[in-house]
Structure formats: C-alpha cells, structure tokens
Amino acid sequence: MADSQxxxxxxxxxxxxxxxxxxxxxxxxxxxxxxxxxIGAGEIESIKVGRRDWCW
Structure with missing residues (x-):
C-alpha cells in the first residue's frame, strides 16, 4: 500500500x-x-491548465 506520508x-x-x-x-x-x-522567478517550471497551476 502507498505510504501515507x-x-x-x-x-x-x-x-x-x-x-x-x-x-x-x-x-x-x-x-x-x-x-x-x-515559479515567478522561473526557478520552478509551471503551466496553467484551465484554472489550475501545475509544476514539475
């Protein structure tokens, strides 16, 4: 089972x-x-899909 942490x-x-x-x-x-x-400084990449922001 997946770790709850x-x-x-x-x-x-x-x-x-x-x-x-x-x-x-x-x-x-x-x-x-x-x-x-x-994200604003460009240190974390992000995209917006609809109203949600995603980062990687």
Missing part, C-alpha cells in the same frame, strides 16, 4: 511528471508562497 507514492512505482501546487507543497515542505515565488 507521500501523497504521490505509487504501489507500482509510477510517478507523475507534474503536480498541482498543493501537492508540491506537501512533497517539498516549502510553503505555497515560496513555491509561487520560485
């Missing part, structure tokens, strides 16, 4: 190539504001 850990070893910002916050333990700062 990592919301993206898969039982079969498949990992996503991009994640939504709230998931990235959980994965990296970097706050949302800082994540958005990094």
């Amino acid at each position: 990592n919301p993206l850990q898969s039982d079969i070893g498949i990992h996503p190539i991009s994640v939504r910002i709230p998931i990235a916050v959980k994965m990296t333990d970097i706050g949302r504001s800082k994540q958005c700062e990094f």
Whole structure:
C-alpha cells in the first residue's frame, strides 16, 4: 500500500511528471508562497491548465 506520508507514492512505482501546487507543497515542505515565488522567478517550471497551476 502507498505510504501515507507521500501523497504521490505509487504501489507500482509510477510517478507523475507534474503536480498541482498543493501537492508540491506537501512533497517539498516549502510553503505555497515560496513555491509561487520560485515559479515567478522561473526557478520552478509551471503551466496553467484551465484554472489550475501545475509544476514539475
């Protein structure tokens, strides 16, 4: 079964190539504001799909 600490850990070893910002916050333990700062500075790549921002 997947580890409850990592919301993206898969039982079969498949990992996503991009994640939504709230998931990235959980994965990296970097706050949302800082994540958005990094995205604005171009240090984290992101795309917008509809209303949602995705980063990788």
